[in-house]
Amino acid sequence: MIRSIYIRVVLTFLGSVIAGTVISFFVSTWIFEEKLNENAQINLRNFGQDVVQIYKALPVREADLYVSGMKQLSSYHIRIYEASGEFKSYGKLNGHKSAAVTSEQLKKVLDGGVVQETTSGIATGFLGLPLKTETGTKGIFLETLAPPSTSFVIRWGLIFASCSLIAGSLLILVASVYLVRPIKKLTKATKRIAAGDFNVKLNIKQTTEIGTLARSFEEMMHDLKQLEQMRREFVTNVSHEVQSPLTSISGYASALKQVNLSEQERNRYLDIIISEAKRMSKMSDSLLKLSLLESQSQQLRLSSLSLDEQIRRVIVALQPQWSGRNIHFELDLENVKVTADHDQLNQVWTNIIGNSIKFSEDGGMIKVRIEEDFKNVTIRISDTGIGIPMEDQKRIFDRFFKADRSHSRKYDGSGMGLAIVKQIVSLHQGDIRVESEPGQGTTFIITLPIHPPTDS
Template identity: 40%
Template sequence: MGIKSLYTRIVLTFIGVIVVSLVIASIASTLLFRDTFTHKLENSLLSNGKQIIQTYRSSVGTELVSFMNNVSSISIYAIQLFDASGKPLLEEGTEPVVPGMERIRHVLAGSEARGIENEGRYPMVGLPFEVNGKSYALFVMLKNNEMWMQSNKEVNTEMLTVFLVGSILILAAARFIVKPLLRLRDAAGRMAKGQFDVQIRTNRQDEIGQLNASFNEMALELAQLDRMRREFVANVSHEIQSPLTSISGFAKAMKQKRMSEESRMYYLTIIEEESDRLSRLSHNLLRLSSLQHDRHPVQPVAFRLDEQLRKVVIALELQWSGKEIEVELDLEPVTVQADEDQLSQVWTNLLGNAIKFTPVGGKVHIRAYLDGHSAVVRITDNGIGIPEDQRTDIFKPFHKVDKARDRAVSGNGLGLSIVKQILDKHEGEIRVDGEAGGGSIFTVRLPLRKDL
């Protein structure tokens, strides 16, 4: 596992934080408590020095230098005795007591001394006293700085314990953090290879749990998009292959020399119809792609919606009159701000579908009215209707209610997809109601806005 891995970086970062924190804490504690500790230790040294002097004075007939050497050898204190000339009188131990001459003179003059620099040893005190009229200076310090070193040892042990325990906990915590991310990485790798059925199970409610949930949602959406892509390719292939097969078959049939003129015209009519079907498919695919990629942005203008609907009805007269369909109009004067050409395509597709799926002698009703801040257009027919379980799918490309794709009903399943794309660009809504076998009701709602 290299330094580039997230696990290693997290561990090193946390260990670095612990080390820096311990160093800062050590420096801060030293700065904050050193003076207090030094003062208490000096008081202890002064008290013990006075006790040594008092013990000597209570020992009648004891020689001074011999007594002080004995005390130095058996106590935890390193001591040195200086006479009035500043000459050391005691044997040098493993911890030599070497105060400066100015300090020695200061003590011999009768004053106590604190805060004595002693080659980094810490700390030392000096006490004056007299014996038989002679002045002496007694300097006391800890051997090997035992109390100080013991205190430092305890502090260092605690810091080392904190570091080791913290490092172990960090290793476990980092693995706990990184493990779900590694699962996400592996899942993303499988998804990159086209396996969109990846789902990560987790009970976590934190940010990583939310990331897992978002990943699962993304995987479902990508799986759906992949399924739609496959269906789209299959549908396009079917829609193209079907007319091409017809054209190829009837073109080969026309090569026969013995064929009546009536049969020839019939075959030519079929070839023409299938060619028109291919042309419409190509046109709709290009239009749908253009809308999806926003190649033709909305160009809003103000126009009368009711007048536009009348023009569309007139343009499709040959279709509804050929099936003897009764078209009823209930149009209130409504002015909208929208792309006129794109909305005309919406009404053409919706009315065309209503006519297509309404039986001969049926009825289509078109109503337009204002509802608050929206313009509403409702197209009702008494045709074959749309099953409720398919109403959310009819706006997908190539979706057809007639699964058998009966050639008697022309169309390639792109009309409603184009309608949905146009209405989305206009921030509009479309809803379908009705019952299978009882007709359909398409309701379009457009916001009344001055700009888009």
């Protein structure tokens, strides 16, 4: 079994050239055979009539001498029959087998008739004419030998086909290297990617199907590189986020083993262990939630809901977090009904408004506004908090990312909330973006379709 695509390309081309040449030769011969035979019959008839005129104009002896010296005898063979069946022949057959003359054909010619047939072969024919001489009526039979022009055409065709095959073979040997080179590059690149090396450059600039395949391969390679980077970051972040509470739990659990520990200190250590355990549990739940959303294995349970009423209920539910810090709300909520998953959207407002409360200063202001157009509804949630640096705004929806790194001790969180929010909004065919300046506050802008399209 031939595994090299280079050899396959070459052999396929050679087979195609040989088969095409043979088929073309026989097809062209079949197409022009009738025309060649027709022309040969016309030339044979004209030559036969010329010979008859010679015998009419000259005595038999002189006519015989004249005919025997004709140059056309290289292409024609002549037999002159007596009534008795005896004949004289003129011209050399050169290995050509002469056509047999039957008694019926001879009798027809002697009676003044004409016999004309096409023999086997290309541009050949057989003709019988009556020949009236001074010694009586005779029968002259002429047949065409293989004409020099036909043999020349055949030789020329064979030489042309051979040269075409040789030249084509040499060209395909060179061209196939060019054709196969991109495939070899793709093969090498695939092996390097399988080994974990994503820094591969193909440099294939063709516009053919190979070029399209190469560009698709580069896009796939870029996606795989990003996926691998995300996987490594995910493993690193999970390890870091899990390690911190585990270290606290381990340290305070060891401290509980001290004999001279007071009851107050023991209870404080237990509270820390319980808090860190809850933190790990919450992070685990968030990871599971995000995994379900990203895989879309959790289908949305769509229903019609009053969006303004839902947001009001979320704000009321969060009252213990903002009332004691004297944070005020300014609401501009139109009465809007949307088709969405009630529980999922409730988590979106809880997370975003909860963050606005958490990162606002005491006595701050949070504004919530709803705007509706023909197809979409836009929700703007603004606070007067610490803001988000420009370099962090593109990453705040990544899992485990915390924009408040310098305040990580002050503001508790796993960095999973906005990633979940982003995924929920995307599942609703919506969009979420952020506008913020450090020290000036943050605004989240969520756009949702009033009636999201359903999958067919």
